[in-house]
Amino acid sequence: MNPMKNPRIIGTIAVIILLGLTPLAFAQENYAMRVITVGMCAAIAVYGLNIILGFTGQLNLAQGGFFGIGAYGVGLLTTDYDWSFWAAFVVSVIGTAVIGYLCGLIALRTKDEYFAIFTMAIGFIIFLVISRWEPVTHAHSGVNNVKFPEGGGLIDFESPVAMFYLVFAILLICVYTTYAIRRSSVGRTLLTIRTSEDLADAIGVRVGFSKQLAFAASAVFGGVGGGLYATVVGFIGPDAASIDKTFEFLMFILVGGMGTVAGPLLGSMIVTFLFELFQDFQAYRFIVLGPIIVALVIFAPRGIVGYLGGFVDRRNRRRRVEEARGADDDLDSTGASTSGGTGDHRARNVADGTESGAGRTGGTPSPEETK
């Protein structure tokens, strides 16, 4: 199918264009620009979570920690060591990748809930190191005056709009990477692991190795998001690495939709907006957000994008199923008109084994045959 006619791609592009145009409306309001830009930094980290949780199905609770490593890497190198932003940024991201890879070596010997607990411990250790290692990280006094990216005389990143577009550009790379991974055999590899590790193993997928790479990739995205966050905000404290950050990211991805291309972006933006809306309530805002999350998990476990995508998938599949069966249905006139509409219902009867006689012997099973 022509990708330009795919509602998922149209929707994703529409969200991106809308986001890209926000400076037109808010260019004069520095606060709004900063909130949106910080939200996009978080979205980048959420795209990392999307790879390990959404695609691979492993609940990684260390993402806040990797975000913190990226943030502190940039923060400390540009202030205490007076590096340029870009050098600090690249080194921080590479550092996050290395730490992520090493953690992954151990983490991926664990499975399911043990993986979640182990990664949560990693996240907590990172937080403790940052909040207690006074001589290096300044502990609770945090890091002040993180440098702005150097524009080389061309761009002045002190302007919130320029900063917005820098983060926006990197975010776009993340969105595209997610899209490219999802439709490639790499994405297929990760999805098989999410569905069934044993079956993935059986068809020759290198389960451990793939999980390891997914985990490292997720850490890298976390580091990128954190590094940008440090320069956008200018001041960072240990909160940047806290476990709350991890759960914030989780909320973003749950609302937006795990394993989808647009989900992390949409979720981050919507929840950031809600956070702002309920800001006066401080900690109590979770009283409002909690039930929303519960309702989402019950009614739309795949998030907003997953929920909408479900309609698209069903429609596409119905059409394709009809096309695939078209040749047979011409011969078998009873099934032609109704096979699409009642497809799911009929097939479920058959799969239950109650009417399994209609499978191969009668050619294409039509609804009439099996009812």
Next chain:
Amino acid sequence: MTMLEIRDLGKRFGGLDAVKDVSLDVEAGQITAVIGPNGAGKSTLFNLVHGFYRPTAGTISFKGEDITHSSPHRTVAGGIARTFQTTNLFDDSTLLENVLAGRIVRSKSNVFDAVFHTPRHRRESSINEDKAMEALEFCGVAEYRHDLASNVPQEVQKRTAVAMALATEPELLLLDEPAGGIPEEETVDFGNLIRSLPQRGVSVLLVEHKMTMIMGLADTILVLDHGQKLALGAPAEIQSNPDVIRAYLGSTAQEEN
């Protein structure tokens, strides 16, 4: 030519010998069957060959190469595929996507190929599509390719599992009760599918409970009981072997009635 050579294979779980002193040659171009009562060690044998379990004794070699301690990834890459006793498909995916998953082991393109959409990635994607479609057609389920795996009849699922295994381009296919859960009248069709595999260059090692099907299909039968070899031979020899009748045919005949 001997495709798979199993010598004195053993697997101990604690104090229990799940498989003990089993030797078997699987000849190229043949269908070899393993039968035996429940708990006789048939599935354990499969898991050992496939690399899920590590043997505690003996050796396995495939096309002259020692694969005793190979991981499943290396075994599958080397040319051995398998299906499971309980139908095992990715339920939320279409049949085509399922069979495409079988192509992963033959894919060489990585994340960078995917991101930059390199010629290698494009070429591989189209090869994968073709091979997956071919496997679906071979197994007679191409018309269901866009249906979800959880929405198609049991028999179509079983055939898809075979197609997924074939997509990995195996030379030896391990089928664990391929016809389990399929109504009796359709096992003939299914048997024909299995029989056509050797012509495709795929040798078969299968576990099956449906005796009529086995007797008509297999060139050689290995009978296991309590993890050990009870008999080995052509179907006719097995049918008339008194030990086999006592250990297997007799008892399951009662169970099934």
